Amino acid sequence: MDQRRYSSRHGKKLRLLGRAAERQVLDQLIAAACAGESRVLLVHGSAGVGKSALLDYLEGSAAEMRTLRAAGVESEMELAYATLHQLCAPLLDRAKNLPAPQVAVLETVFGMREGSPPERFLVGLAVLSLLSEASEGRPLLCVIDDAQWMDRASAQVLGFVARRLLAEPVALVFGARERGQELTGLPELEVTGLRDGDAHALLDSVTHARLDRHVRARIIAEADGNPLALLELHRGLTITQLGGGFGLPRADTLPGKIEESFLHRIEEMPLATRLLLLIAAAEPVGDPALVWRAADRLGVTPAEALTGGMDGLLSFGVRVTFRHPLVRSAVYRSAPEADRRSVHLALAEVTDQQADPDRRAWHLASAAAAPDEQVAAELERSARRAQSRGGLAAAAAFLQRSVALTVDRARRAERAVAAADASLRAGDLAAARRFVDIAALDAQTEFLRVRAHLVRSHITMAAGFNNEAPPMLLSAAQRLEPYDMDLARETYLLAWGASSLIAADGDSLVAVSQAMGSVPPPPGVPRPIDLVLSGYALLVTKGRTAALPTLREAMVALANPAAYTTEDLLKWGWVAAGVSCVVWDDRAMCQTYARAAEEVRAAGALTELPIYLASLGISSLLTGDFAGAAAIVAESDAIATVARIPIAQHTRLLLTALQGKQTEAAELIAATIDWAGQDGQLMGVTVANWAAAVLYNGLGRYEQAAAAAETSTQIAELWVSVWVLPEIIEAATRVGDDQAARRALDRLAEAAEPCDTDWAQGTLARCRALLTAGTQADLLYREAIERLGRTLLRPELARAHLLYGEWLRRERQRAEARAHLRTAYDMFVEIGMEAFAERARRELLATGETVRKRAVNATATDELTPQEEQIAVLVRNGLSNPEVGARLYLSPRTVEWHLRKIFTKLAITSRSQLRDVLPLGEHETARPLEAPHQ
Numbered sequence: 046m047d048q049r050r051y052s053s054r055h056g057k058k059l060r061l062l063g064r065a066a067e068r069q070v071l072d073q074l075i076a077a078a079c080a081g082e083s084r085v086l087l088v089h090g091s092a093g094v095g096k097s098a099l100l101d102y103l104e105g106s107a108a109e110m111r112t113l114r115a116a117g118v119e120s121e122m123e124l125a126y127a128t129l130h131q132l133c134a135p136l137l138d139r140a141k142n143l144p145a146p147q148v149a150v151l152e153t154v155f156g157m158r159e160g161s162p163p164e165r166f167l168v169g170l171a172v173l174s175l176l177s178e179a180s181e182g183r184p185l186l187c188v189i190d191d192a193q194w195m196d197r198a199s200a201q202v203l204g205f206v207a208r209r210l211l212a213e214p215v216a217l218v219f220g221a222r223e224r225g226q227e228l229t230g231l232p233e234l235e236v237t238g239l240r241d242g243d244a245h246a247l248l249d250s251v252t253h254a255r256l257d258r259h260v261r262a263r264i265i266a267e268a269d270g271n272p273l274a275l276l277e278l279h280r281g282l283t284i285t286q287l288g289g290g291f292g293l294p295r296a297d298t299l300p301g302k303i304e305e306s307f308l309h310r311i312e313e314m315p316l317a318t319r320l321l322l323l324i325a326a327a328e329p330v331g332d333p334a335l336v337w338r339a340a341d342r343l344g345v346t347p348a349e350a351l352t353g354g355m356d357g358l359l360s361f362g363v364r365v366t367f368r369h370p371l372v373r374s375a376v377y378r379s380a381p382e383a384d385r386r387s388v389h390l391a392l393a394e395v396t397d398q399q400a401d402p403d404r405r406a407w408h409l410a411s412a413a414a415a416p417d418e419q420v421a422a423e424l425e426r427s428a429r430r431a432q433s434r435g436g437l438a439a440a441a442a443f444l445q446r447s448v449a450l451t452v453d454r455a456r457r458a459e460r461a462v463a464a465a466d467a468s469l470r471a472g473d474l475a476a477a478r479r480f481v482d483i484a485a486l487d488a489q490t491e492f493l494r495v496r497a498h499l500v501r502s503h504i505t506m507a508a509g510f511n512n513e514a515p516p517m518l519l520s521a522a523q524r525l526e527p528y529d530m531d532l533a534r535e536t537y538l539l540a541w542g543a544s545s546l547i548a549a550d551g552d553s554l555v556a557v558s559q560a561m562g563s564v565p566p567p568p569g570v571p572r573p574i575d576l577v578l579s580g581y582a583l584l585v586t587k588g589r590t591a592a593l594p595t596l597r598e599a600m601v602a603l604a605n606p607a608a609y610t611t612e613d614l615l616k617w618g619w620v621a622a623g624v625s626c627v628v629w630d631d632r633a634m635c636q637t638y639a640r641a642a643e644e645v646r647a648a649g650a651l652t653e654l655p656i657y658l659a660s661l662g663i664s665s666l667l668t669g670d671f672a673g674a675a676a677i678v679a680e681s682d683a684i685a686t687v688a689r690i691p692i693a694q695h696t697r698l699l700l701t702a703l704q705g706k707q708t709e710a711a712e713l714i715a716a717t718i719d720w721a722g723q724d725g726q727l728m729g730v731t732v733a734n735w736a737a738a739v740l741y742n743g744l745g746r747y748e749q750a751a752a753a754a755e756t757s758t759q760i761a762e763l764w765v766s767v768w769v770l771p772e773i774i775e776a777a778t779r780v781g782d783d784q785a786a787r788r789a790l791d792r793l794a795e796a797a798e799p800c801d802t803d804w805a806q807g808t809l810a811r812c813r814a815l816l817t818a819g820t821q822a823d824l825l826y827r828e829a830i831e832r833l834g835r836t837l838l839r840p841e842l843a844r845a846h847l848l849y850g851e852w853l854r855r856e857r858q859r860a861e862a863r864a865h866l867r868t869a870y871d872m873f874v875e876i877g878m879e880a881f882a883e884r885a886r887r888e889l890l891a892t893g894e895t896v897r898k899r900a901v902n903a904t905a906t907d908e909l910t911p912q913e914e915q916i917a918v919l920v921r922n923g924l925s926n927p928e929v930g931a932r933l934y935l936s937p938r939t940v941e942w943h944l945r946k947i948f949t950k951l952a953i954t955s956r957s958q959l960r961d962v963l964p965l966g967e968h969e970t971a972r973p974l975e976a977p978h979q
Contacts, residue, residue: 093273125436238270662696705880743880
């Protein structure tokens with residue numbers, strides 16, 4: 046047993062009795078970080094168990110490292126980036142070495158400049174780069190104690206950073222009572238109570254009375270090995286009480302018992318001392334000058350407050366520190382409400398309104414005994430400042446408190462709408478509902494009632510009540526028209542998108558489209574959103590032929606990034622991007638989806654990015670770029686990890702189906718249909734069945750393909766439900782169900798015939814050929830191959846060759862059949878479509894040709910992980926390490942670390958050689974390669 050003892054006076058500075066195993070973990074962490082390997086650790090355990098002492102030990106043992114320390118403060122949980130600023134403030138002089146956008150992000154969130162609210166993931170990337178930069182030359186240790194009290198913005202950013210640290214000499218260690226949502230999944234060290242022998246030794250060191258063994262056993266049992274409890278539970282009891290076991294605390298919980306012990310000590314102090322403790326408990330910064338100025342306001346002098354000492358509970362140094370957070374909470378919670386308000390008012394009066402307006406506003410709010418319009422207005426201004434820094438949770442908290450302090454019903458309703466909206470965007474749907482109810486009740490104007498209804502509609506959509514959201518959004522759009530036509534148009538488009546993706550029938554989509562069709566055109570030159578609205582309305586109400594001119598105009602407008610903002614893209618871009626697919630323009634589709642994903646990625650909007658990546662992934666698969674699709678899957682998985690959000694598996698579903706990975710695809714399809722069906726996510730079920738139809742057509746299991754494909758048409762959606770029609774036609778003709786095939790062909794003709802593009806007409810010709818005989822079939826197959834050969838859609842072209850070859854073999858034209866089947870087989874192998882390649886090979890064998898089975902799509906990147914392949918492709922395309930890091934939310938040093946592994950696996954030595962082992966595709970372009978290590 047380690048014989049070092051706790052200090053009876055300074056119990057917080059625990060001397061690590063019985064903590065050999067924990068110290069070993071911390072020693073290993075320091076050694077790894079000093080060796081250049083990033084380490085992250087969450088040290089968690091109950092209050093008083095010794096976490097802070099272990100963090101003190103860690104800091105004291107890291108002599109070779111630069112140490113930064115911060116702590117969450119309960120009263121600062123509503124101030125955006127408060128904990129992060131504590132941690133990063135000493136490093137801001139190094140920010141000048143970061144890319145300019147990251148410097149701007151840091152200066153914005155820390156209030157050093159004005160700017161657009163940055164996405165929290167851009168903040169995370171900037172902090173990641175800052176820590177990486179700060180660790181140049183000397184390893185860095187970052188310690189965050191009381192992490193359970195971090196403000197949410199800081200917790201999100203530091204959780205992000207913790208999951209992206211990899212190749213930096215940085216150790217990031219959190220101390221917390223419990224695992225918070227943002228820190229879940231990090232490596233953990235649970236700190237538990239002392240073993241009996243150590244607990245007895247500690248108790249002996251702080252008690253001078255000889256204890257009856259039964260009393261001793263009860264104290265040990267009550268403390269449950271908690272060191273602070275062993276130090277505190279006996280305090281305030283007489284020797285007689287201790288000896289006989291009388292007067293032992295009876296609080297319900299161990300923290301409650303410890304707090305009760307502190308309270309007994311506090312109650313015996315003079316009034317001035319208690320008031321000073323309360324001021325320190327209410328002041329989150331720990332600034333001694335601020336504490337004493339507030340004390341002076343309340344008539345408390347140092348001589349009066351410190352006469353009897355602080356009994357080790359509070360110390361004044363560079364910072365004012367409590368012996369333990371439970372002391373702070375015990376002081377604050379036990380104080381009379383009137384005293385708490387007086388202390389907060391004094392702190393507000395001595396807080397600089399220019400330098401720290403938000404803390405001042407929060408103190409004023411805590412001091413308010415009744416509604417106060419002046420304080421409510423201050424909180425509203427603080428909310429705007431928080432929003433400008435990207436602190437949505439803080440803005441919501443300020444606005445919620447502002448509502449509580451507002452008497453005037455009109456102002457209260459305005460603030461409640463704002464609070465509901467901020468709460469929604471912060472992800473707190475329960476609070477959003479509460480405040481939208483207040484807004485609806487207090488609203489004095491129809492416009493305010495409509496705004497409340499609009500927020501309620503977004504809450505409903507965010508909560509996943511899919512069938513309820515479209516009519517609510519439609520109603521909101523119609524009611525908004527007299528007040529704000531721009532907002533009404535945005536809402537109409539969202540209602541249309543929601544109806545098309547999640548409505549079980551077409552009635553909702555028709556209703557929205559009819560309403561959109563009656564919206565008067567805006568004055569002047571129509572904007573992209575105006576054209577999209579008009580085109581989509583015509584598409585549903587008048588048909589594709591009537592809609593095509595407007596939709597083509599919209600497609601051209603959307604191709605001009607200057608015609609709309611990133612904010613517009615984030616609001617309604619996911620709906621508008623589908624225009625190119627509706628008009629069957631494959632090149633515009635690829636360009637639109639790639640540009641939209643890049644813009645959303647550059648904005649750092651990780652919660653929205655998966656929607657755009659899903660569309661980009663589908664377009665990559667339609668062109669046969671399986672490597673690009675795999676990179677999108679890897680990026681989506683990374684987003685799911687760092688953003689802690691579920692990601693729809695649309696790209697992975699279709700990729701595995703096209704690759705013909707039967708077991709993997711079937712399991713993924715079944716799992717998706719199960720969860721999406723239970724959750725009411727009809728789009729997920731639709732895509733899963735589309736993937737199943739593709740898989741089973743490749744495997745030649747046509748009855749299963751037909752059944753799955755039919756299921757994918759049972760939604761009002763206008764993209765996948767059309768793309769799946771060729772699967773129905775192919776499968777149905779193979780099983781002899783010409784009636785089902787012709788029904789699907791009629792629907793396909795309705796969607797494709799008006800569009801004079803090679804994609805539309807090539808697909809239509811191929812499907813018509815399946816239901817045609819003789820010379821006409823031959824001409825249709827040839828037309829399909831010619832037209833699809835002019836598109837980017839290599840899988841569709843390969844399938845046209847396959848179908849034509851199969852038809853020719855049945856027509857006994859073996860020589861020509863072999864030519865097309867060989868072309869199909871070679872293309873399938875090159876693309877990576879294993880099941881279809883095997884189907885083509887079997888057909889070739891049936892013609893009498895000997896075919897040696899080839900490995901499908903064997904490339905140099907097979908040895909790379911998906912993330913390594915993604916990095917290799919980006920570097921090959923000319924991106925520098927910082928640019929790759931910004932794209933993938935990695936530090937430049939981590940990118941360099943990955944590159945070294947990539948070079949080893951590919952047996953190359955330079956970036957320029959990547960183009961030799963990873964040649965550019967037919968439609969890919971790259972800029973000149975940057976110098977290494979940039």
